[in-house]
Amino acid sequence: MAGAPPERVPLSLVDGAGGRRRTTAAVLVVVVLAAAVGGVVGLIGGRVPALVAAAVVAVPLGLLAWGSARRQVWLEGSQVVARTFGKRRVDLRTARGLELVVTDLRGTRTVGLLVSGDDKRAVNVSLAVYSGTGGRELGILVLRKLADLLAGSENTAGLVFSQLLVAQLRAEAKGEPAPDRPLYRLASVAPEGRLAQRLKPEAITRFVASLD
Numbered sequence: 001m002a003g004a005p006p007e008r009v010p011l012s013l014v015d016g017a018g019g020r021r022r023t024t025a026a027v028l029v030v031v032v033l034a035a036a037v038g039g040v041v042g043l044i045g046g047r048v049p050a051l052v053a054a055a056v057v058a059v060p061l062g063l064l065a066w067g068s069a070r071r072q073v074w075l076e077g078s079q080v081v082a083r084t085f086g087k088r089r090v091d092l093r094t095a096r097g098l099e100l101v102v103t104d105l106r107g108t109r110t111v112g113l114l115v116s117g118d119d120k121r122a123v124n125v126s127l128a129v130y131s132g133t134g135g136r137e138l139g140i141l142v143l144r145k146l147a148d149l150l151a152g153s154e155n156t157a158g159l160v161f162s163q164l165l166v167a168q169l170r171a172e173a174k175g176e177p178a179p180d181r182p183l184y185r186l187a188s189v190a191p192e193g194r195l196a197q198r199l200k201p202e203a204i205t206r207f208v209a210s211l212d
Helices: 016-045 047-070 140-151 157-173 182-189 201-210
Strands: 008-010 072-076 079-083 087-091 097-105 108-116 122-131 134-137 196-198
Touching: 008 140, 016 047, 072 122, 072 140, 079 122, 087 122, 097 157, 097 182, 108 182, 122 182, 140 157, 157 182, 157 201, 182 201
Parallel strands: none
Antiparallel strands: 008 072, 072 079, 079 087, 097 108, 097 196, 108 122, 122 134
Protein backbone atom coordinates (compact mmCIF):
# COMPACT_ATOMS: atom_id res chain seq x y z
CA MET A 1 0.00 0.00 0.00
CA ALA A 2 1.32 3.46 -0.92
CA GLY A 3 2.67 5.42 2.01
CA ALA A 4 2.96 2.35 4.24
CA PRO A 5 5.87 2.53 6.70
CA PRO A 6 8.86 0.25 6.00
CA GLU A 7 8.84 -3.18 7.58
CA ARG A 8 10.58 -3.39 10.96
CA VAL A 9 13.01 -6.33 11.04
CA PRO A 10 14.39 -7.18 14.51
CA LEU A 11 18.18 -7.42 14.80
CA SER A 12 18.49 -9.41 18.00
CA LEU A 13 20.29 -12.56 19.07
CA VAL A 14 18.12 -12.93 22.19
CA ASP A 15 14.49 -14.05 22.07
CA GLY A 16 11.80 -12.44 24.21
CA ALA A 17 11.94 -15.08 26.96
CA GLY A 18 15.73 -14.90 27.16
CA GLY A 19 15.61 -11.12 27.41
CA ARG A 20 13.09 -11.25 30.25
CA ARG A 21 15.22 -13.75 32.15
CA ARG A 22 18.28 -11.51 31.81
CA THR A 23 16.31 -8.49 32.99
CA THR A 24 14.95 -10.37 36.00
CA ALA A 25 18.44 -11.57 36.93
CA ALA A 26 19.84 -8.03 36.60
CA VAL A 27 17.12 -6.60 38.84
CA LEU A 28 17.76 -9.26 41.48
CA VAL A 29 21.49 -8.47 41.43
CA VAL A 30 20.78 -4.76 41.89
CA VAL A 31 18.41 -5.41 44.80
CA VAL A 32 20.82 -7.77 46.55
CA LEU A 33 23.79 -5.42 46.08
CA ALA A 34 21.85 -2.37 47.29
CA ALA A 35 20.57 -4.29 50.31
CA ALA A 36 24.08 -5.50 51.15
CA VAL A 37 25.59 -2.02 50.96
CA GLY A 38 22.69 -0.55 52.91
CA GLY A 39 23.07 -3.24 55.59
CA VAL A 40 26.76 -2.55 56.07
CA VAL A 41 26.23 1.22 56.26
CA GLY A 42 23.29 0.71 58.60
CA LEU A 43 25.44 -1.16 61.10
CA ILE A 44 27.70 1.86 61.30
CA GLY A 45 25.53 4.90 60.76
CA GLY A 46 21.94 3.85 61.37
CA ARG A 47 18.76 3.63 59.33
CA VAL A 48 18.82 6.89 57.36
CA PRO A 49 22.42 6.54 56.07
CA ALA A 50 21.61 2.92 55.21
CA LEU A 51 18.64 3.97 53.07
CA VAL A 52 20.69 6.70 51.38
CA ALA A 53 23.53 4.28 50.62
CA ALA A 54 21.11 1.69 49.24
CA ALA A 55 19.50 4.32 47.01
CA VAL A 56 22.88 5.54 45.76
CA VAL A 57 23.67 2.01 44.62
CA ALA A 58 20.21 1.02 43.40
CA VAL A 59 19.29 4.08 41.32
CA PRO A 60 22.18 4.17 38.79
CA LEU A 61 22.41 0.39 38.55
CA GLY A 62 18.64 0.18 38.20
CA LEU A 63 18.72 2.69 35.36
CA LEU A 64 21.41 0.66 33.62
CA ALA A 65 19.35 -2.52 34.00
CA TRP A 66 16.24 -0.75 32.72
CA GLY A 67 18.13 0.68 29.76
CA SER A 68 19.55 -2.74 28.92
CA ALA A 69 16.09 -4.29 29.06
CA ARG A 70 14.64 -1.51 26.92
CA ARG A 71 17.36 -1.63 24.26
CA GLN A 72 16.19 -2.83 20.88
CA VAL A 73 17.85 -2.77 17.47
CA TRP A 74 15.99 -3.23 14.23
CA LEU A 75 16.19 -2.66 10.50
CA GLU A 76 13.69 -0.19 9.06
CA GLY A 77 14.06 0.05 5.32
CA SER A 78 17.76 0.82 4.83
CA GLN A 79 18.14 2.30 8.32
CA VAL A 80 19.50 0.59 11.40
CA VAL A 81 17.61 1.89 14.43
CA ALA A 82 18.64 1.48 18.08
CA ARG A 83 16.41 2.42 21.01
CA THR A 84 17.52 2.66 24.60
CA PHE A 85 16.64 5.95 26.31
CA GLY A 86 16.24 7.58 22.91
CA LYS A 87 16.54 6.51 19.28
CA ARG A 88 19.54 6.50 16.99
CA ARG A 89 19.28 5.95 13.25
CA VAL A 90 22.00 5.25 10.72
CA ASP A 91 21.30 4.67 7.03
CA LEU A 92 23.39 1.78 5.68
CA ARG A 93 23.36 3.32 2.21
CA THR A 94 25.18 6.46 3.39
CA ALA A 95 27.00 5.18 6.48
CA ARG A 96 30.28 6.99 7.04
CA GLY A 97 31.79 4.28 9.24
CA LEU A 98 31.56 0.47 9.02
CA GLU A 99 33.66 -1.54 11.46
CA LEU A 100 33.69 -5.04 12.89
CA VAL A 101 33.86 -5.19 16.68
CA VAL A 102 34.53 -8.27 18.80
CA THR A 103 33.66 -8.21 22.50
CA ASP A 104 34.94 -10.85 24.89
CA LEU A 105 33.09 -11.35 28.17
CA ARG A 106 33.97 -14.38 30.29
CA GLY A 107 34.76 -16.51 27.26
CA THR A 108 31.68 -15.46 25.28
CA ARG A 109 32.55 -13.55 22.13
CA THR A 110 30.13 -11.33 20.27
CA VAL A 111 30.76 -10.17 16.71
CA GLY A 112 29.12 -6.84 15.95
CA LEU A 113 28.90 -4.48 13.00
CA LEU A 114 29.43 -0.91 14.20
CA VAL A 115 27.63 1.50 11.88
CA SER A 116 28.11 5.27 12.19
CA GLY A 117 26.67 8.22 10.31
CA ASP A 118 27.76 11.77 9.52
CA ASP A 119 26.93 12.90 13.05
CA LYS A 120 29.29 10.19 14.42
CA ARG A 121 26.41 8.53 16.26
CA ALA A 122 26.94 4.78 16.05
CA VAL A 123 24.75 1.69 16.30
CA ASN A 124 26.22 -1.72 17.07
CA VAL A 125 24.45 -4.61 15.32
CA SER A 126 25.27 -7.96 16.94
CA LEU A 127 25.75 -10.48 14.14
CA ALA A 128 26.69 -13.55 16.19
CA VAL A 129 27.67 -14.65 19.68
CA TYR A 130 29.86 -17.68 20.32
CA SER A 131 30.89 -19.67 23.36
CA GLY A 132 33.01 -22.80 22.99
CA THR A 133 32.19 -24.45 19.67
CA GLY A 134 28.64 -23.16 19.36
CA GLY A 135 26.57 -20.03 19.58
CA ARG A 136 23.78 -17.97 18.04
CA GLU A 137 23.71 -16.04 14.79
CA LEU A 138 21.26 -13.69 13.13
CA GLY A 139 18.78 -15.50 10.92
CA ILE A 140 19.34 -16.20 7.24
CA LEU A 141 16.79 -13.69 5.98
CA VAL A 142 18.15 -10.91 8.20
CA LEU A 143 21.75 -11.53 7.14
CA ARG A 144 20.62 -11.55 3.51
CA LYS A 145 18.92 -8.16 3.93
CA LEU A 146 22.00 -6.71 5.58
CA ALA A 147 24.26 -8.13 2.87
CA ASP A 148 22.11 -6.60 0.12
CA LEU A 149 22.03 -3.19 1.78
CA LEU A 150 25.77 -3.19 2.45
CA ALA A 151 26.47 -4.13 -1.17
CA GLY A 152 24.69 -0.94 -2.25
CA SER A 153 26.34 1.31 0.34
CA GLU A 154 28.25 4.40 -0.71
CA ASN A 155 30.95 3.34 1.76
CA THR A 156 33.51 1.21 -0.07
CA ALA A 157 33.85 -1.03 2.99
CA GLY A 158 30.20 -2.01 2.54
CA LEU A 159 31.03 -4.41 -0.28
CA VAL A 160 33.62 -6.21 1.86
CA PHE A 161 31.15 -6.69 4.71
CA SER A 162 28.48 -7.78 2.24
CA GLN A 163 30.80 -10.46 0.89
CA LEU A 164 31.59 -11.53 4.46
CA LEU A 165 27.90 -12.03 5.24
CA VAL A 166 27.33 -13.85 1.95
CA ALA A 167 30.19 -16.21 2.85
CA GLN A 168 28.57 -16.74 6.26
CA LEU A 169 25.26 -17.59 4.57
CA ARG A 170 27.02 -19.96 2.18
CA ALA A 171 28.73 -21.77 5.06
CA GLU A 172 25.42 -22.13 6.88
CA ALA A 173 23.71 -23.44 3.73
CA LYS A 174 26.42 -26.08 3.42
CA GLY A 175 25.77 -27.14 7.00
CA GLU A 176 29.27 -26.29 8.16
CA PRO A 177 29.75 -26.29 11.96
CA ALA A 178 30.12 -22.97 13.75
CA PRO A 179 33.96 -23.12 14.04
CA ASP A 180 34.24 -23.29 10.23
CA ARG A 181 32.02 -20.28 9.58
CA PRO A 182 33.59 -16.88 8.76
CA LEU A 183 32.16 -14.92 11.70
CA TYR A 184 33.34 -17.55 14.19
CA ARG A 185 36.79 -17.60 12.63
CA LEU A 186 37.07 -13.81 12.89
CA ALA A 187 35.93 -13.90 16.52
CA SER A 188 38.46 -16.60 17.38
CA VAL A 189 41.49 -14.77 15.95
CA ALA A 190 40.84 -11.61 17.97
CA PRO A 191 43.39 -11.33 20.82
CA GLU A 192 42.21 -12.35 24.27
CA GLY A 193 42.08 -10.11 27.31
CA ARG A 194 40.26 -7.19 25.71
CA LEU A 195 36.65 -6.42 26.49
CA ALA A 196 36.04 -4.84 23.08
CA GLN A 197 38.25 -4.42 20.06
CA ARG A 198 37.82 -3.19 16.52
CA LEU A 199 39.31 -5.40 13.84
CA LYS A 200 41.50 -3.63 11.31
CA PRO A 201 39.75 -3.05 7.96
CA GLU A 202 42.73 -4.32 5.96
CA ALA A 203 42.76 -7.55 7.98
CA ILE A 204 39.06 -8.09 7.26
CA THR A 205 39.60 -7.37 3.56
CA ARG A 206 42.41 -9.95 3.39
CA PHE A 207 40.30 -12.48 5.29
CA VAL A 208 37.30 -12.04 2.99
CA ALA A 209 39.54 -12.30 -0.09
CA SER A 210 40.84 -15.64 1.20
CA LEU A 211 37.36 -17.15 1.49
CA ASP A 212 36.10 -19.52 -1.18
